[in-house]
Amino acid sequence: MLECIENDVTFGIPTYIQDGVGLFGTEMKLLNIEKKHPNGEMDIRTQALGIFKILRFDRMAPGRLYAGGEVEMVKNKDDEDIIVKLQIKEHLEKLYDALGLDKLYSELPEDFKSYDIAHHLGLNTEQEYAMLQILSESERQETILLHLKQILPIVAETERLKDRVRLNGHFKNLTPPNF
Incomplete structure (x- = not known):
């Protein structure tokens, strides 16, 4: 170094x-x-x-x-799709809100690229490596949007379940399901 x-x-x-x-x-x-x-x-x-x-x-x-x-x-193809980018922002806001990570969303720069957020999406190592190999910004955006659409309902349901468990003292030691 x-x-x-x-x-x-x-x-x-x-x-x-x-x-x-x-x-x-x-x-x-x-x-x-x-x-x-x-x-x-x-x-x-x-x-x-x-x-x-x-x-x-x-x-x-x-x-x-x-x-x-x-x-x-x-070489990466810088062919950003602004509509998909806006959809990603909307889904990111919902995800970070559900997880209580509002600060992370508020720090998101207006001109973010897919690589700026890929590490904060809950991707596993293989998914991150696959993302690294996609050489088009618009294709990475589509991959990210699809991932967000898939995980958002799971995260929302998990958070809802956690809230229900907190309200019912009988389930203090309940382990949430592993999706």
């Missing part, structure tokens, strides 16, 4: 999925080292810059103590 700051270079984080390195990863820029720990670990603040595809992966880069390889940057 110190090398990134000293030389003002970016670094890549390949996806680790299903016990192996995936074909795609994210180019990162180190913004700040927030805290250095005595064991050498660091808390860092980063910014994602783009997506890359791994052409060659080396478990240890030549002359380094970390992995490396050869990558090619992937």
Whole structure:
């Protein structure tokens, strides 16, 4: 990490999925080292810059103590659909409201992109990796909207059930169903 700051270079984080390195990863820029720990670990603040595809992966880069390889940057098609974006915003507001995460919604920038919100949608690792591989903003938007339409009724029903359980003292120790 110190090398990134000293030389003002970016670094890549390949996806680790299903016990192996995936074909795609994210180019990162180190913004700040927030805290250095005595064991050498660091808390860092980063910014994602783009997506890359791994052409060659080396478990240890030549002359380094970390992995490396050869990558090619992937071009994303910026074909945003404003109507779908408005629908996503509407569904996000309902989701965050149901979960009591109003602050998260209020911090959503007006010009958000799918990558800005994908990590806050309750996607599992495989779904996030699939999202990383979609190279069109409008296709990612459609995927996000479909996901929100599927999970919103489940979240709403779960929250309704929790409220009912709170009102009835006989079920204080009831474990909610695992959807």
